[in-house]
Amino acid sequence: MSEQVAQATGSTVPRSRVEPLSAASFRVELTASAELRQKLELAQNLLSHAVSTGDLASLFERAGVSGRGHDMFRSTSFE
Numbered sequence: 001m002s003e004q005v006a007q008a009t010g011s012t013v014p015r016s017r018v019e020p021l022s023a024a025s026f027r028v029e030l031t032a033s034a035e036l037r038q039k040l041e042l043a044q045n046l047l048s049h050a051v052s053t054g055d056l057a058s059l060f061e062r063a064g065v066s067g068r069g070h071d072m073f074r075s076t077s078f079e
Contacts, residue, residue: 016030032040043063044054052057 014031017028019027019029021027040059043059044051044056047059047062048054051062059074
């Protein structure tokens with residue numbers, strides 16, 4: 001479906017979006033590569049004992065992204 005969106009808008013890559021839902025919550029939408037999807041599935045499986053619903057927001061918070069996202073990229077050039 002993301003390819004359809006990209007074709008309809010004339011863009012080669014669909015844009016990521018962050019939309020406020022309230023003062024404390026946001027809707028995040030992005031286009032992920034197959035590799036990222038596999039990593040998300042792996043994380044969901046590894047943390048299924050702690051995040052039984054598989055909810056991605058809870059998964060990211062549990063993984064330490066919330067408030068200190070740089071930890072996630074420690075071995076990359078994002079630091």
